[in-house]
Amino acid sequence: MFYWIMKHIVVGPIVLAIFRPWVVGLENVPKEGAVVLASNHLSFIDSIFLPLVVGRRVVFLAKSEYFTGKGLKGWATKLFFQATGQLPIDRSGGKASxxxxxxxxxxxxEGRVLGIYPEGTRSPDGHLYRGRTGVARMVLEAGVPVIPVAMIGTEEVMPIGTRIPRVRRIGIIIGEPLDFTRFEGLEGDRFVLRSVTDELVYDLRELSGQEYVDVYASSVKEQRASQSR
Structure with missing residues (x-):
């Protein structure tokens, strides 16, 4: 609670005053009850601005490495991710998934708001990439609505590899809730999971205006990393 108060009462107003984000569709986020906010992922700061404009506490699942660093930098990183309401998870696959x-x-x-990036990682070049089906399985098992969210221009404020954000105005477009209760009980069907995920990503593409690439963003990053060696 201390971290939430610091972020929304102390830090939040300052950040909002500096970057002046414009928001469309805020009324689509319910005032209470469990819901998934599924967003495109352009920048590290996406997890900062979305909770600030939504008003409700948003919990993101972040890779556990952010919470286990050593020294002063590791402590500061852990403190930051705790302050932004993120929970550590192991993303190595298998039982970790x-x-x-x-x-x-x-x-x-617990009736809270869960923030998810269907692409699984930040876009390496501003394109929208294929969604991971974990979000679909979670939505179907929990039986909750999922709301597509498009972050606009955040990659220009803080591109991958930079540490200090540039002062630029960003936008956030919140779409209408998607109801997938028609697939209740089918969360184990991989074809259903892919269909739900693709429908969600289609809405993200419509909201964000990004060019869609039908491969995983992580595969693109791995390929680029291997080529640079």
């Missing part, structure tokens, strides 16, 4: 799912379901079971 199952643990991430359970963590997300626990958050939703």
């Amino acid at each position: 199952e643990a991430s799912l359970l963590t997300g379901l626990r958050v939703l079971g």
Whole structure:
């Protein structure tokens, strides 16, 4: 609670005054009850601005490495991610992925807001990439609505590899809730999970105006990393 108060009462107004984000569709976020906010992911700061404009506390699932760093930098990083309401998860796959799912379901079971990036990682070049089906499984198992959210221009404020944000105005477009209760009980069907994920990503593409690339962003990053060696 201390971190939430610091962010919204102390730091939040200052950040909002500096960057002056414009917001469309804020009325689509329910005032209470469990809901998933599924956003495109252009910049590190996406997880900062979205909770600030929504008003409700948004919990994001962040890779556990952010919470285990050593020294002063590690401590500062951990403090920052705690302050922005993020929970550590192991994203190495297998049982770790199952643990991430359970963590997300626990958050939703408590009637809270869960923030998810369907692409699984930040876009390396501003394009919108193929969604991971974990978000679909979580939405179907929890039986909650999912709201597509488009972050606009955040990659210009803080591009990948930079540490200090540039002062530029950003935008946030919040779409209408998507209801997938018609697939209740089918969260184990991989074709259903892919269909739900693709429908969600389609809405993200419509809201953001990004060019869509039908591969995983992580694959693009790995390919670029191997080429630079």
